[in-house]
Amino acid sequence: MKITLTINGREYTRDIAENRTLLRFIREDLGLTGTKEGCGAGECGACTVIVNGKTMNSCLMLAAECSGAVIETIEGESESGELSKMQQAFHKHHAVQCGFCTPGMIMSVKALVKKNPKPTVHQIQEAIEGNFCRCTGYTQIIEAVQAGTDQRDEQEELRRV
Amino acid sequence: MFENVPDNGLKYVGKGVDRIDTVEKLTGKALYTCDWLVPGMLFGKIKTSPHARARIIKIDTSKAEKLPGVHAVITGNELDYRMGLYLVDKHILAKGVVRHFGEAVAAVSAESWEVAHHAIGLIDVEYEVLEAVLDPVEALKEDAPLVHPDLGKYDHVREAFTPVPGTNIANRMKYRKGDLEQGFREADFIIERRYTNPSVQHVPMETHVSIGQWSVGDKISIITSAQSPFTVRNLFAHSFKIPHENIRIQIPYVGGGFGGKAGIHLEPLACCLSRKSGGRPVKLQATREEEFSLLPCRSGLVYNIKTGVKKSGKIVAQQMTMYWDAGAYADYAVNVTRASGYSAAGPYEIPNAWVDALTIYTNKPFGTAYRGFGHVEFSWGIERHMDLIAKTIGMDSLKFRLLNAMKPGSTTLTGEVISENTGNVTRCMEAVAESINYGQLTGAEKAREKKTGRKIGKSVVALHKAPAMPSFTGTSVILRMNENGSVSATFSLTEIGAGTYTSVAQIIAETLKFPIEKVHVPIEIDTNHDPYDWQTVASKGLLLTGNAAILAAIDLIRKAYEIAGQVLRASQCDLDHDGEKVFLKHHPAKFVPFSKLAVGYAYPGGNGIGGPLIGVGRYCAQGLSNLDKETGQGNPALDWTYGAHGLIVEVDPKTGAYTIIKVASAFDVGRAINPAAVRGQAIGGMIQGLGTAMFEGYYYDRAGRLLNPSFTDNKIPTSLDIPEEVDAIVVETPQIDGPFGARGVGEHSMIAICGALGNAIEKAVGANLTHMPIRPQDIWKALQTGAKPDSPGISGDVVNFAEAPLCSTRRDSGKHKKR
CATH class of the missing domain: 3.90.1170.50 (Aldehyde oxidase/xanthine dehydrogenase, a/b hammerhead)
Structure with a gap:
């Protein structure tokens, strides 16, 4: 079937199989491999993208459902050639280790901040609860989101005794 | 190397510089x-x-x-x-x-x-x-089915491992120190208990x-x-x-x-x-489901600990038997058995000790290396046991740990003598105890107890680990100078997320005296082009590759000086350099830029000397030896990284529900090359350890089918599972053979946190727990059955892993004899 949708401001029209997931459409048909698959079952959030303003697990959506949708993926975050403010904060606050959960995490945070420009720590935790990260223990991610929303300046220190 | 350079003499080492790999990862451009x-x-x-x-x-x-x-x-x-x-x-x-x-x-x-x-x-x-055969202890019985009837025909590394043909034993390790019988004779108390933990999954986000x-x-x-x-x-x-x-x-x-x-x-x-x-x-x-069962997991463990202790609190004897549930194939499990065997007492000195550690085949998904390499598993038992002993003899458990802690002059289970430079576990324990106000409840905590009706408990545990690796483990770094005077480094440690590449870049920049922007380290590896490294495991990468990087940088500068000396018509001893050029110490205006030396120097007339500048660094672990097969004596440890966790938990005595209020963790890292990265390792590993402690683990049915190979039934910690407060601390006792004094810390944060949770819960509500993970229902059950630590145990009871997560707290309890 034929679908037309907008991803990161660019319109795409493609013939797709009806059972094509949005995740595989983005990764394999369009080559936007920044969005990752961690489980294929909607549990880990590595495949999070923003569809019409809401975060979705793209592994659980069919591309066929997305005709006419406006979709945002990680590739749209630095199209100007510069890191976004939130990406900068993740960079400065060591909020990235292996990086596999990072694109989905950034998408969840982006959707949060759009709704709530000054989220509390608990609100940040709730917003990223569906994004598993096995490396960081989340703390430096939460600190980065605080920094990216102007609620923190300095890197939290390792205490040397 | 360079371990005594003071912090204020360093420009990049010791600074929380930005990671070199995050921009690609943040923009979705990093290709996995x-x-x-x-x-x-x-x-x-x-x-x-x-x-x-x-x-x-x-x-x-x-x-x-x-x-x-x-x-x-x-x-x-x-x-x-x-x-x-x-x-x-x-x-x-x-x-x-x-x-x-x-x-x-x-x-x-x-x-x-x-x-x-x-x-x-x-x-x-x-x-x-x-x-x-599903239970590692059952698998030892004479009539147990053999997982590998042909075990005797299999090739193996004979220097290190001892399979027992005709049995399910893939490897048997023995450690013998002092006189165990004499030690037990001297003891005022003998305390014995069995501890268990199931297999768990690593869960890398990329399968x-x-x-x-x-x-x-x-x-x-x-x-x-x-x-x-x-x-x-x-x-x-x-x-x-x-x-x-x-x-x-x-x-x-x-x-x-x-x-x-x-x-x-x-x-x-x-x-x-x-x-x-x-x-x-x-x-x-692999699908996520295959990741749980086709690919390997962490071995389960049944661990029996019998300890003799004096009234004074000094441990005099300890006998430990470890039954490692390797699953169907040996993979790393035989080496987990070896490495955890020589660490099996934790960072405490035991004058008379026996450890018997068995790698046992069962018909389950097989075990492999997992962050901590056996230490997470046995530290659960050891740290629970330390609290049990302290309680039995009526001593505060931190005081008891400090009394028995490894100190300069102590000897390890394999006979290695600990020195001033090995690290300071006492300081780690003191630092976390101070951070959590150990031994008392603050006014705010008392008010919180009153408000919630819950009970607050605090614990301090200690840990140690040395890399498990061949005694001659080697690595290499090649440093090539680019045309503009920058350098590109290649080595074959993989950047799996720990941040080691950034730390190595810092070490190279510091040694070269170059701005870090001029040090390029490509993340991708290719064995056709990159120099040898043994493996990216064991928290050995920073020390070994860091040393090789220092040597490569020194080699590169020496080669640059050879040519610069000719160009400047000076002896090399009169040369110095900065990030741009080599110059005469006493006439800095006379110099030659690195960019002119990088690929060969050309004189004004056109003729050239030198050629492309390449620095080579090789490093091999030094002074290690194989272990004696009968006594386990020898020197297997490249370096010991010590650490401690302090944990505050709040438990509902009616339901067993609990909240972790605070975790303070301290590690003696020698020197924190990148403090922000060390903090990431400290917190990330601690949370991964809490996943193991709180809820992760494999469940099987009676036929050995894995029941929970998915994130639906086998969750890992989310952002809502983390402690309310964390405090990451480092102690810095320089490692003499570490780069700028550093030692590894990638795995250590995960070790012993399970024991810290179990001990704090026991202090809060008295639940006697010997099996991890600790779920609220396990606490509730322990409180209902009233299995107090001083009630008689069922010695020799076999814990069936097929059932363990549901009933182990009821089946296990302690056995103590007072003399």
Whole structure:
């Protein structure tokens, strides 16, 4: 079937199989491999993208459902050639280790901040609860989101005794 | 090396500089193996066993072969290669028998995932189901089914490991120190208890994935999400009898490893599928479900500890027996048994000790390396036991730990003497105790108890670990100068997320006296181009590769000076340099820029000298030895990293529900090369450890089928599971042979946190817990059955892992004899 949708401001029209997931459409048909698959079952959030303003697990959506949708993926975050403010904060606050959960995490945070420009720590935790990260223990991610929303300046220190 | 340079003399080392790999990761541009496409690539899929142990009667692949789009179908019948890191016991596809649920039985390659998936469903396998052995202690009985009847014929590393043919024992390790009987005779109390923990999964966010291509002339090309490129190459070469130089391993970005990607996994099967598909590359990627059962996990452990202690609190004897549930194949488990054996007492001095550690085959998914390499598992038992002893003799448990802690002059279980430079576990314990106000409740905490009706408990535990690796482990770094005077470094440690690449870049910049922006370290590895490293495991990377990086930088500068000395007509001893140029110390205006030396210096007349500048650094672990097979004595430890956790928990005494209020962790890292990265390791590992402590673990039915191979039933910690407050602390006792005094800390944060949680819960509500994970219902049950630590235990009770997570707290309890 034929679908037309907008991803990161660019319109795409493609013939797709009806059972094509949005995740595989983005990764394999369009080559936007920044969005990752961690489980294929909607549990880990590595495949999070923003569809019409809401975060979705793209592994659980069919591309066929997305005709006419406006979709945002990680590739749209630095199209100007510069890191976004939130990406900068993740960079400065060591909020990235292996990086596999990072694109989905950034998408969840982006959707949060759009709704709530000054989220509390608990609100940040709730917003990223569906994004598993096995490396960081989340703390430096939460600190980065605080920094990216102007609620923190300095890197939290390792205490040397 | 450079361990005594003061902090204020350093520009990059000791600073929380930005990681060199995060921009690519933040923009989605970092390519992981799962993102790679190779021209002509086919897609592979694996048929797995639904049984724990069965004879394969017949495999019918005819329907699958006829499916349009299928290129190859293979079964174990046509593959005659065995693989194994230390004990060569595993076929690429099951041959004749299956030994665990989820084992690979057949595989296909096809033009799409969909066709491959469909084809797998068309393969019919007829099994005769056999009685499985699922419990490591049961597996030792004389009439237990043998998982590997041919164990005696398997090749293995004889210097280090001792399989026992005719049994399910894949390896037996013995450690003997002092006079155990005499020690027990001197004891005022003897305290014995059994501890258990189940298998758990590493859960890298990127599942295992490999692209293999087997071309004409036995040329092998592999792109893979592995931790150790040269180990993949070496094992592949040995198993297939193909020369090393024919095999190329490329490792792009890796989405987490934690030990699960340390060895060789999907690579051989991807290549065998390629060979049968006319040499077309084949991509094999594990589903999350396969990650839990086809790929390896962490071994389960049953651990018996019997300790003799004086009234004064001094431990005089300890006998430890460890039953490691290796699952169906030995993989790293035999070495986990070895390494955890020599650490088995924790960072405490035991004058008279026996450790018997057994790696036991069972019909379950097999165990491998996992962050902490056995130490997370046994530290649960040791740290619970330390609290039990302290309680029994009526001493504060921190005071008891400090009294018995390793100090300069103490000897380890293998006879190594600890020195002033080894590290300071006492300081770690004191720092976390102070951070959590150990031993008292603050006013705010008392008010909180009153408000919530919950009880608050606090604990302090200690830990240690040394890398488990061959005594002669080596690595190398090549540093090439670019035309503009910058440098590019190559080495074959993989950046699996720990941040080691950034730390090595800092070490190179510091040694060269170059701005860090001029140090380039590509993340991707290629064995065709990059120099050797043994493996990315064991928290040894920073120390060994860091040293090699220092030596490469020194070598590069020496070579630059050779040419600069000629250009400047000066002796090398009169030269100095900065980030831009080599100059005369006493006439700094006379200089030659690195950019003019980088690829060969040209005199004004045109003739040249030098050639491209390349620095080479090689480093090999020094002073280590094999262990004596009868006594375990020797020196296996490159460095000991000590640490401690302090934990505050709040428990509902009615329901067992609990909240972790605070965790303070301290590690003696020698020197924090990148404090922000160290903090990331400290917190990340601590949370990963809390996952193990709170809820992770494998559940089997009685037939050995894994019941929870998914994130639905086997959760890992989310952002809502973290403690309310964390405090990451470092103590810095320089490691003499560490780069700028540093030692590794990648694994340590995960160790002993389970014991900290169990001990704090016991202090809060008195629940006697001997099995982890600790779920609220386990606390509730422990409180209902009233299994107090001083009630008589069922000594020798066998804990059945098939049932353990549900009932172990009821089955296990303590046994104490007062003399």
